[in-house]
Amino acid sequence: MANIGTKTLNDGAKIPALGFGTGGAHFGKSADAAASLAIKAGFTHLDTAQAYQNEDSLGISIAEAGPSIRPKLFICTKLTLLPPGKSVREAFLESLKKLQIDYVDMFLIHSPMFVVGRMKEVWEEIESFQKEGLAKTIGVSNFRVGDLEELLKTAKVIPAVNQIEYHPYTAKSAQPILEFNKKHGIATESYGGLTSIVKQPGGPVDPVVAKIRQRLISTTGKQDITDAQVLLKWLEAKDLIILTTTSKWERLQEYLAASSLPPLTAEEVQAIDDAGSQVHFRRYQIMKHMDAPYVANAPAPKL
Numbered sequence: 512m513a514n515i516g517t518k519t520l521n522d523g524a525k526i527p528a529l530g531f532g533t534g535g536a537h538f539g540k541s542a543d544a545a546a547s548l549a550i551k552a553g554f555t556h557l558d559t560a561q562a563y564q565n566e567d568s569l570g571i572s573i574a575e576a577g578p579s580i581r582p583k584l585f586i587c588t589k590l591t592l593l594p595p596g597k598s599v600r601e602a603f604l605e606s607l608k609k610l611q612i613d614y615v616d617m618f619l620i621h622s623p624m625f626v627v628g629r630m631k632e633v634w635e636e637i638e639s640f641q642k643e644g645l646a647k648t649i650g651v652s653n654f655r656v657g658d659l660e661e662l663l664k665t666a667k668v669i670p671a672v673n674q675i676e677y678h679p680y681t682a683k684s685a686q687p688i689l690e691f692n693k694k695h696g697i698a699t700e701s702y703g704g705l706t707s708i709v710k711q712p713g714g715p716v717d718p719v720v721a722k723i724r725q726r727l728i729s730t731t732g733k734q735d736i737t738d739a740q741v742l743l744k745w746l747e748a749k750d751l752i753i754l755t756t757t758s759k760w761e762r763l764q765e766y767l768a769a770s771s772l773p774p775l776t777a778e779e780v781q782a783i784d785d786a787g788s789q790v791h792f793r794r795y796q797i798m799k800h801m802d803a804p805y806v807a808n809a810p811a812p813k814l
């Protein structure tokens with residue numbers, strides 16, 4: 512198994528600090544080959560969602576890995592926008608069936624926009640899954656401060672995790688939600704951490720990351736250190752749980768090797784923050800409500 516550290520959540524569960532996701536490049540596509548490679552490489556934290564339409568393919572890789580691996584895995588899925596008449600419980604049980612498992616390690620509300628006007632009742636239902644042992648940990652994703660304030664008014668269980676798009680080009684705008692999460696004991700999980708490389712190359716973060724990569728190469732003597740690893744070290748320095756993905760064996764190794772590199776200095780972390788703060792770029796436009804001011808029960812912004 513790879514040497515991935517864990518973080519302890521507010522419910523006592525231990526979550527592997529680096530996870531592999533079947534969203535992003537795998538969204539809407541079968542992800543079993545990629546997920547099987549990730550499990551083989553040593554990833555145990557596997558992130559999916561009803562909206563990705565590929566929970567069944569992750570289920571295939573989990574089943575193929577064999578029953579003895581299940582206790583070592585941390586499997587997360589997320590509630591999507593449900594069609595009229597379909598209950599949260601029906602959708603959740605369908606997820607378990609597709610994943611070929613009898614509990615998930617974590618279940619998240621994918622977006623507050625998927626539960627507009629129903630947040631209280633949906634969270635109560637999700638709390639009941641936790642009580643029944645069907646979802647060990649429960650949490651949210653793409654929640655702003657206002658969304659969490661609304662949830663916390665009636666929640667019996669404080670969400671353990673808030674999964675958000677976090678990279679140098681969203682870091683400045685995400686600062687209030689990061690602080691709110693921390694204050695309430697909610698762990699922040701990042702997705703899209705490599706956006707400055709993958710979707711916004713040529714921006715002000717690139718030369719700063721390149722300079723830090725050179726410093727790490729001269730400190731360690733390792734010539735193969737990459738910009739992606741520098742960004743993973745920056746996320747690590749922020750004490751975040753990190754989600755990433757790939758379908759390539761070499762890249763899985765690259766991601767895993769980042770944990771054994773020395774940490775960035777406080778000045779290096781600040782230099783990436785400063786460069787990132789010059790641009791605001793949201794990669795996942797479906798979550799653009801994150802850039803809109805919170806208005807209680809406001810309808811989801813049109814795409």
Ligand SMILES: NC(=O)c1ccc[n+]([C@@H]2O[C@H](COP(=O)([O-])OP(=O)(O)OC[C@H]3O[C@@H](n4cnc5c(N)ncnc54)[C@H](OP(=O)(O)O)[C@@H]3O)[C@@H](O)[C@H]2O)c1
Pocket residue numbers: 531532533534535536558559621652653674675701702703704705706708709739754755756757758759762795798
């Ligand atoms: N809660 C939510 O709303 C939400 C939204 C989005 C994502 N997520 C979760 O987070 C996971 C990761 O998200 P993400 O894909 O945005 O993460 P990411 O870590 O920012 O991007 C991963 C992608 O980076 C590419 N990449 C890595 N190094 C590269 C390089 N040097 N040059 C070019 N491309 C490079 C990989 O491409 P290759 O495949 O070619 O290696 C891979 O597809 C998803 O799978 C999903 O589980 C959650």
